[in-house]
Amino acid sequence: MKKLKKLTSLLFLFCCLCFCLILFPQTARAGSLTPTAQDNLNVRLRRTSDLVPVSGGYMRVFHQKNSIGIEYYDNDLKIRSKRKINMELPLWGGFYAGSDGYYLVEGQTNNKENDSAEVIRVIRYDINWKRTGAAAITSNPELFGGEVRTPFDYGCVEMTESNGKLYVVTGHEGYVDSSVGRGHQGFLMAEIDQATMKGKIVSCDLWHSFAQYIKSHGSYLYVLEQSEGSRCTKLSRYDSNTLDCTTIELLPYGGSRTSVWALACYASVDGMAVSSDSVLCVGTSIDQSKYDKVSENTPHNLYLSVTPISDFSEKATATRKLTNFTGGGKSFAGVKITKINDNRFMISWEEYVSDDDRKSSSANDPLSSSTLHYLFVDGKGKSLSKEFTTAAPISDCQPVVKDSKVVYYASNSNTLNFYSINSDNGKADKKTYHIAGDNATWNFKNGILTISGYGPLSISTEENNRYPVSSTNGWFSFSSDSSWKAIKNQIRKVIIKPGITSISERAFVYLPELKEVDIQKGVTKIGKEAFAYCDKLSRINIPDTVKSIGMDAVWCGYYWSDSSHAYFCKIHAPYGSYAVTYAKKNNISYACNISGAxxxxxxxxxxxxxxxxxxxxxxxxxxxxxxxxxxxxxxxxxxxxxxxxxxxxxxxxxxxxxxxxxxxxxPAATPKPQTAKTFRDAYNIYTVNATGTSVALKGPRSRNTVTAKIPATVKANGKTYKVTAIAANAFKNCKNLKQVTISGNITSIGAGAFQGCTSLRTVKIGSRVSVIGTKAFCDCKALTSVTIQTGRLTSKSSGKYIFTRAGQNNYKKLTVKVPASRLSSYKKLFQSQGLSTQARVIK
The missing domain is CATH 2.60.40 (Immunoglobulin-like)
Structure with missing residues (x-):
């Protein structure tokens, strides 16, 4: 019985573990979790990024390919957790935080033009993201424009709630018109009963509706729309009970329709908010009265229209410009209006600037090259503040309000910034995340880009080039570029720290100043073109942990004359590693580390x-x-x-x-000591050296000697010895000595050997002398001639003061003759050893 109870407990724990893994599919090491980079800088009609205030912080919701990312942050915008939900249908619509849960809108094409085919699905989740229901929307052929071939076509996907119903407004493409070979585009509004999750199309047309926004207030629904077919920005009010509709024109467009094809509006419709008094709408437009004379220099300006709720009419609507550009083709990257409370709204925008004209960003904030403008207005559209600016971009994310702060986020492929704007005083703050993967981050300092963390290094290469929401410029061109665009010209070295396991495709392309890459142990895979098109890259260190390298990982982008790829980079890797095999296979220069040999x-x-x-x-x-x-x-x-x-x-x-x-x-073994032997000839005293083969001249037999001839050899006891040295002080103070001849076997002259020989006039030094000791000829004041045959003397082998005061009686008479090849060097050497500069040194 006890054994059964123990097994039951273990089974319970196992089930709990499995439940946690399902409920929280991604776990991370403490403190290592990073947000997901999702480029939302291009302001689209259909938002791909949302931020929701929740208890204890914020929830971030964003679309990525075939899934929805969900991340939770605390009130200080520190990430706490993250997860993904797979999409059910292939087309992304939008997200809405409702009163009874969260809604995702997805869709699919209806190319077979089947009236009963599901084209839009509205999926509801509870606050823990458990699916609680879904509404399937089909075409409604009973309504003009109710046939749907492609949902969301050229439209927003915006939602609101009223009286237990969820309303979705968007654009769509209708069934193919055989006369033009394609379907017409228009407005679509769907209604979903939140109790039953049944839905249908309740309003639609085919009048080229290119932007749609919806808000509820009281018993009305307000719909803001860019209706190209009607040639105006229009505001409609629906009775939420009967859906009876009243429409007014906010901004008429110029131009004359001559066909079914859409005309340029040169205007954008960017947002709507409702106060207790008025409906506030924002957008951009040229001066439509000059439509027929438009050019690339014609500017757009930002406008705000205010329509009283109590007098819903064109006559009562007031429109004013918030900017006053007069030329230069000015346009806007995006415009937002955010309701703070019933009598305070923030309008924010960014003026469009091309990449070539954009100011430089700071090294660790690639998003700081943009400038966000914002101001505050009351519920009737009257200004409450000056215009503020801060270094931040507008983004796809609609700002939200929490604790008197207006908060939104902006992201590119490697950086995520949360911006908080104080709604009272306009002060802006930000929190920055450097993102290089789910659990990887980056830092840039002094030209070195360092990637750290753990798991895959994953840098998005999806290019979301920024466009203005409306422009008179007919076209925009963009070239392939690096995901590190803001700092690409500053990166000289990339370091991949231990813990990173793989490097994604094209992660570091087009870095023109990159010279070296150091990939440290732990990385197992390098993706295709990971470091391609970096012209100055000359060295990449790849560890033996790497087992896979994609095609053209270090290709410079050039070709040889035989059309093969050129590689200027040398791969440094351990001998026998996969990286060396890769280098050999692709004719890439390589070098192996011998430190382990x-x-x-x-x-x-x-x-x-x-x-x-x-x-x-x-x-x-x-x-x-x-x-x-x-x-x-x-x-x-x-x-x-x-x-x-x-x-x-x-x-x-x-x-x-x-x-x-x-x-x-x-040390060498110490030889047995030998007794030094001394002997004399007729003139000098000699000492036999330790080897017994040569002798040193110890001194003259008489201190009164006049001429000293140092012989090459000397005999004693029937043995001939070479005379190889003159001992230190050998002839010191021999006052009568006048002439010295030193033989060719002498290699060293000891210190003070002839010091103080005040009568000495002539000295001849042999060819083998390599050492002359300190003060060897010091105070030889009568010296007039020195002949030096040796060329072996150096500053290291010669002592100090050798010729100090030599020839002092008349320095000008002193001549020192040296080998021709050593004239210059000996002159410097002897003068440094005391030889007077007045003495002549000749060859």
């Missing part, structure tokens, strides 16, 4: 020899033995004296990286 041939310890110790390594990478000529080179440090020596193996050509190894140099 096996190295043999280097002992731990070597014995001091007095010369540089340079052990030769054998380097093996995988199964391949690398060449010390083509694949790497070796450098050594501290490799002569006893101690720790360093060997570095540095990759060349197809290899890069460094292997650093240390080895020890131990």
């Amino acid at each position: 096996a190295v043999t041939g280097i002992k731990k310890t070597y014995t001091y020899t007095g010369s540089d110790i340079k052990p030769v390594p054998t380097v093996t990478l995988g199964k391949a033995k690398l060449s010390g000529i083509n694949d790497y080179h070796v450098t050594y440090q501290n490799n002569k004296k006893a101690g720790t020596a360093t060997l570095k193996i540095i990759g060349d050509n197809h290899f890069y990286g460094t292997i650093t190894l240390n080895f020890q140099i131990t």
